[in-house]
């Protein structure tokens with residue numbers, strides 16, 4: 714088990730301490746990255762361990778979560794129950810998916826940003842893609858697309874708007890919505906306020922992919 718180590722954590726909801734496994738940085742390397750940033754690793758997938766699940770109350774969170782306020786903590790205590798499964802050790806696909814779905818539930822209960830929910834669902838889509846389950850992958854790509862779109866429409870504080878627009882373009886392309894894909898990729902290419910050359914180059918490539926299909 715020496716590719717994993719136990720990290721000490723404190724639950725943001727019930728405040729109890731617990732431990733959860735993480736992958737040692739020296740024990741994995743990147744094999745390749747897809748156009749939507751889905752990353753394939755040699756060794757254990759570190760993304761399987763991103764979401765912490767509190768064994769005491771069942772709260773699921775990542776390092777990007779805010780500490781829930783009193784009202785949200787009450788809602789979490791009322792609506793979330795601890796799992797009977799052990800999330801602290803090695804995780805398979807099922808545990809990784811369950812962990813991220815629980816984190817989205819908790820994110821909803823504490824009104825976290827849509828972009829956070831989008832990235833949790835995008836990871837679930839990646840887990841299924843790596844496993845070769847295209848049908849399940851599509852379901853979660855659609856969930857991710859929905860929340861990125863909500864973020865784009867409603868969240869005025871998005872810092873990496875170029876990346877969000879690019880992902881909306883690529884996720885729509887992957888879901889077969891070419892018209893929407895072209896709309897968002899066009900925004901990345903033509904919006905003068907986006908000055909991320911890497912993202913603009915990738916948007917041009919995806920635009921080309923659609924034309925060649």
Ligand SMILES: [Zn+2]
Pocket residue numbers: 724725726727728729767768769770771772
């Ligand atoms: Zn807890």
